[in-house]
Amino acid sequence: MEYQVPRKFPTTVVGSYPKLEPAKQALRKIRKKQATPDELRDLFVEAIRGVVEDHLWAGVDIISDGEQTREDMVVYFAERMNGYMPGEWTRIFDNVYFRKPIIYGKVEWPEPLTVEDWKIASSFAEGRPVKGILTGPYTMLEWSFDLYYGDRREAIIDLAKELRKEIEALVNAGAKYIQIDEPALSTRPWKEEADIVKEALKIMLYGLDVKKIVHICFGKIEYILPYILEFPVDQFDLEFKNSNFRLLPYLKEYGYDKELGYGVIDVHTTQIESVDEIVEDIEKIMNLGILSPEKIYIDPDCGLKRLPREIARQKLKNMVEAAKIAREKW
Amino acid sequence: MTVWGMVLGAYPRSRLARYTLRDRERGTLDFSQYTSRLLIIHSEIIGVQKAHGLPIVVDGMVDWHDIFRPFIMRWKNVSVNGLLRYFDNNFFYRIPVFTGEPDPLEPVWLPRIRQFKDLAEPSSLKIVLPGPFTFVNLSQNVSDLSKTELAEAITSILKSEIELVKEENVFIQVDEPLVGDRRLSKEEVEEYLDYWNEIASLSSENSAIAIYFDVPQKEVFDVVLESKFKYISVDVIDSKRRAIELLGKTGLPGHVPVLGIVDARRIHEDKLDEELLTMIKKLSKESQEIVLTTTTWLDLIPYTYALKKTKILSKFVDIVSEKLGLEKRILWR
Numbered sequence: 038m039e040y041q042v043p044r045k046f047p048t049t050v051v052g053s054y055p056k057l058e059p060a061k062q063a064l065r066k067i068r069k070k071q072a073t074p075d076e077l078r079d080l081f082v083e084a085i086r087g088v089v090e091d092h093l094w095a096g097v098d099i100i101s102d103g104e105q106t107r108e109d110m111v112v113y114f115a116e117r118m119n120g121y122m123p124g125e126w127t128r129i130f131d132n133v134y135f136r137k138p139i140i141y142g143k144v145e146w147p148e149p150l151t152v153e154d155w156k157i158a159s160s161f162a163e164g165r166p167v168k169g170i171l172t173g174p175y176t177m178l179e180w181s182f183d184l185y186y187g188d189r190r191e192a193i194i195d196l197a198k199e200l201r202k203e204i205e206a207l208v209n210a211g212a213k214y215i216q217i218d219e220p221a222l223s224t225r226p227w228k229e230e231a232d233i234v235k236e237a238l239k240i241m242l243y244g245l246d247v248k249k250i251v252h253i254c255f256g257k258i259e260y261i262l263p264y265i266l267e268f269p270v271d272q273f274d275l276e277f278k279n280s281n282f283r284l285l286p287y288l289k290e291y292g293y294d295k296e297l298g299y300g301v302i303d304v305h306t307t308q309i310e311s312v313d314e315i316v317e318d319i320e321k322i323m324n325l326g327i328l329s330p331e332k333i334y335i336d337p338d339c340g341l342k343r344l345p346r347e348i349a350r351q352k353l354k355n356m357v358e359a360a361k362i363a364r365e366k367w
Numbered sequence: 368m369t370v371w372g373m374v375l376g377a378y379p380r381s382r383l384a385r386y387t388l389r390d391r392e393r394g395t396l397d398f399s400q401y402t403s404r405l406l407i408i409h410s411e412i413i414g415v416q417k418a419h420g421l422p423i424v425v426d427g428m429v430d431w432h433d434i435f436r437p438f439i440m441r442w443k444n445v446s447v448n449g450l451l452r453y454f455d456n457n458f459f460y461r462i463p464v465f466t467g468e469p470d471p472l473e474p475v476w477l478p479r480i481r482q483f484k485d486l487a488e489p490s491s492l493k494i495v496l497p498g499p500f501t502f503v504n505l506s507q508n509v510s511d512l513s514k515t516e517l518a519e520a521i522t523s524i525l526k527s528e529i530e531l532v533k534e535e536n537v538f539i540q541v542d543e544p545l546v547g548d549r550r551l552s553k554e555e556v557e558e559y560l561d562y563w564n565e566i567a568s569l570s571s572e573n574s575a576i577a578i579y580f581d582v583p584q585k586e587v588f589d590v591v592l593e594s595k596f597k598y599i600s601v602d603v604i605d606s607k608r609r610a611i612e613l614l615g616k617t618g619l620p621g622h623v624p625v626l627g628i629v630d631a632r633r634i635h636e637d638k639l640d641e642e643l644l645t646m647i648k649k650l651s652k653e654s655q656e657i658v659l660t661t662t663t664w665l666d667l668i669p670y671t672y673a674l675k676k677t678k679i680l681s682k683f684v685d686i687v688s689e690k691l692g693l694e695k696r697i698l699w700r
């Protein structure tokens with residue numbers, strides 16, 4: 038059964054969702070080396086089913102697997118790709134660390150890395166499309182150490198070539214929406230950086246008949262906006278709510294005309310946005326008069342992983358309600 | 368003409384350091400156990416730098432969660448808020464929130480200098496202070512103070528930190544990473560020249576301003592060149608082309624160049640290529656002294672690599688000394 042995604046203001050998610058109990062259990066066991074991910078498949082299936090059920094309960098149109106098997110968006114891929122090795126403890130903040138991965142050889146995609154989770158989510162999705170989501174090559178490099186390439190562009194292009202295989206695997210499995218996450222790009226918003234990403238995206242997305250999305254979040258996105266408009270993608274998925282819609286006038290200034298994943302849910306606060314508030318926020322972009330409702334996808338600023346499940350669920354539900362009202366209004 | 372080296376700032380935490388901080392947070396380590404463990408950790412770091420012939424050493428600052436935290440923890444009317452990305456690093460600092468005029472309850476550096484001074488011998492210690500420009504602009508101000516008043520208040524506390532250690536023969540470094548932001552205009556930093564000069568004039572012969580993570584625009588760098596800091600530290604590796612262009616254009620007239628040529632954010636083995644050597648050679652003709660350093664603090668890489676980078680720094684000092692015929696300085700006094 039094919040689900041009809043609404044023509045105007047489709048609702049979606051950026052990807053991650055709070056880790057549900059079975060996923061937490063499984064990840065804990067993996068961390069303690071008590072079991073391998075394969076042995077814990079049932080726990081992850083249960084977690085992904087829970088996420089999909091929440092998405093369906095809230096009424097989200099284009100959903101995700103909630104990234105239940107991914108403890109970290111870079112480490113997950115690094116641990117599974119050839120050419121990477123686990124790093125030593127590197128601090129992220131306070132007394133909290135992660136094993137920053139190290140590239141020590143030519144990177145190689147060994148086998149599908151996210152397709153299994155995508156399939157599981159799809160099997161529970163009651164026909165709703167599930168986004169195929171992967172961490173982009175720029176972020177994969179920036180948040181790793183490189184002992185092999187020495188040249189950033191070369192490393193990013195190689196990663197792009199390998200990650201293209203993951204995208205192809207997702208598309209072959211039936212994914213209609215592909216999202217590449219590049220949060221690191223907003224930290225170095227220079228043209229020369231954007232140019233490398235553009236080149237990488239061409240490699241990754243060339244000739245594929247799917248909806249092509251890039252998610253970038255936080256940081257001063259207005260600085261890279263003029264450069265990324267040339268990226269070969271259909272949609273940018275961006276954060277708006279947390280930065281109080283600061284970016285909106287820039288969309289107009291730079292003549293933004295792609296589809297837009299419009300972040301209306303703040304993922305850094307547990308305060309639940311009311312339906313009215315979200316409708317008002319949708320009004321803000323409609324008042325700009327630059328995009329039609331068909332080009333505006335309503336979603337949260339970023340992944341919901343840091344929120345308590347109950348809050349995440351309710352935020353999504355209000356978001357969906359607001360989109361319904363918006364469809365009547367515009 | 369001399370060349371010497373120093374590490375720019377803090378070291379990362381060894382396993383012992385991580386556990387020590389964790390146990391202290393959990394309350395399973397009492398204060399005296401905590402301080403004696405920290406002493407061991409810092410001694411090792413000081414020892415490594417001494418062993419590599421660095422005349423100025425940092426104490427390691429492994430108990431600092433970020434550049435602002437040790438200060439605001441000791442100041443009244445400042446608290447910490449959520450986490451924010453620290454420049455383009457995958458590292459986050461806690462945003463200082465000023466609710467009133469900051470008022471120091473105790474100094475950060477004096478007790479550290481007293482504790483580590485003898486250990487550092489015959490090298491001398493360096494104190495590192497977050498500069499007023501970076502401090503003000505990376506904080507949140509919910510007090511009645513204007514931005515200028517806040518900058519003045521912070522400057523005055525930083526000055527008192529220096530006054531307290533003035534007799535101790537320390538090297539003073541004021542970190543202004545935000546000045547490196549290429550998007551800044553001259554107008555945004557100009558106002559801070561007075562504050563820098565107030566700080567620098569307390570110890571003009573042995574004070575440095577450190578700019579890193581990026582390379583400023585020339586018009587912004589010109590403001591820095593007007594300052595009274597004898598030493599100016601620039602990150603030469605992160606945007607190598609822009610750094611070489613900037614330093615090649617203006618040099619550092621009236622100042623001693625401190626060149627960040629050991630990449631402190633990446634773990635590969637650094638190479639001192641011809642391009643860098645040519646730049647150093649050119650700068651050495653205009654200055655009596657050349658200082659080599661790490662591009663930034665070493666705390667963004669794992670501990671073992673920070674030790675390797677210290678060794679590389681020391682090797683670079685040897686190479687420059689040999690190839691350019693500069694005398695290697697191993698004692699500060």
Ligand SMILES: [Zn+2]
Binds near residue numbers: 051220338340
């Ligand atoms: Zn995001």
